[in-house]
Amino acid sequence: SKAKLFDEKQKVKVSFKDVAGLVGAKEEVQEIVDFLKNPEKYTNLGGKIPKGALLVGPPGTGKTLLAKAVAGEAGVPFFSLSGSDFVEMFVGVGASRVRDLFKQAAQKSPSIIFIDEIDAIGRARGKSNMTGGNDERENTLNQLLTEMDGFGTDVNVIVIAATNRADVLDKALMRAGRFDRQIYVDLPDLNERSAIFNVHLKPLKLGTDLNVDFLAQQTPGFSGADIANLCNEAALMAARKGKESIDNQDFLDSVDRIVGGLEKKNKIISAKE
Numbered sequence: 001s002k003a004k005l006f007d008e009k010q011k012v013k014v015s016f017k018d019v020a021g022l023v024g025a026k027e028e029v030q031e032i033v034d035f036l037k038n039p040e041k042y043t044n045l046g047g048k049i050p051k052g053a054l055l056v057g058p059p060g061t062g063k064t065l066l067a068k069a070v071a072g073e074a075g076v077p078f079f080s081l082s083g084s085d086f087v088e089m090f091v092g093v094g095a096s097r098v099r100d101l102f103k104q105a106a107q108k109s110p111s112i113i114f115i116d117e118i119d120a121i122g123r124a125r126g127k128s129n130m131t132g133g134n135d136e137r138e139n140t141l142n143q144l145l146t147e148m149d150g151f152g153t154d155v156n157v158i159v160i161a162a163t164n165r166a167d168v169l170d171k172a173l174m175r176a177g178r179f180d181r182q183i184y185v186d187l188p189d190l191n192e193r194s195a196i197f198n199v200h201l202k203p204l205k206l207g208t209d210l211n212v213d214f215l216a217q218q219t220p221g222f223s224g225a226d227i228a229n230l231c232n233e234a235a236l237m238a239a240r241k242g243k244e245s246i247d248n249q250d251f252l253d254s255v256d257r258i259v260g261g262l263e264k265k266n267k268i269i270s271a272k273e
């Protein structure tokens, strides 16, 4: 089987309205949309358009969703890959794969490259250099840096990367002209959870007793991905019981199930230590 190097979407349907909450992050990436749509506005004055932005935050908080929404809002192609897949799948050829990716993105410029889990590629170099695997990763990272430095002003490709481990990243990635913009994508607060519920409840058949703010109160610590998952679990729970619509109790039972699952997972992890 042929491993896929990266995913390419010509037309992205996600827009900012699909991303609930994250008001500050959306404001910051709005600028990237503008760079992609009206580059001359910036370059006419002699400015250089930034090449990269780093989205930093816990898992499931909407980093991928936000990057997609930037492509959707700007109407540009979206090239995406996951750092961990990349390191696992392309042993020996990582650097040349990176070159291919940037070449294709440049051909379709303006465009976006999204690198999820960049920490898999971008860990600080030269720390544990005992195995060949690290040299391979370093070659891949070096190629990524070379490509970002090599973009001329004639191509308008913006690289958005995501991580929940900004602390382990090689400082070279954060240098000016690379991922010099860092945008924080945090877990949602109470009001943001309500907004996320509103997005994910929309396609569901709900009972009249449902109260979005109550659900938000019952789900502290949930990420956007957890909330999306909860909405789906509640729908399945109601269906299993043969109900016509999804009611409050289905959500509460699903919260218990999800929180129970998370607690179990944490116990297993801490038992290992």
Ligand code: ATP
Pocket: 018, 019, 020, 021, 022, 058, 059, 060, 061, 062, 063, 064, 065, 066, 116, 162, 164, 196, 199, 223, 224, 225, 226, 228
């Ligand atoms: P990871 O770090 O695990 O890759 P992520 O931050 O990239 O996670 P996403 O993949 O964007 O998270 O989120 C997963 C799903 O959770 C989204 O496709 C969406 O359904 C839901 N979701 C997450 N955050 C939001 C949000 N702010 N608004 C609406 N839906 C959200």
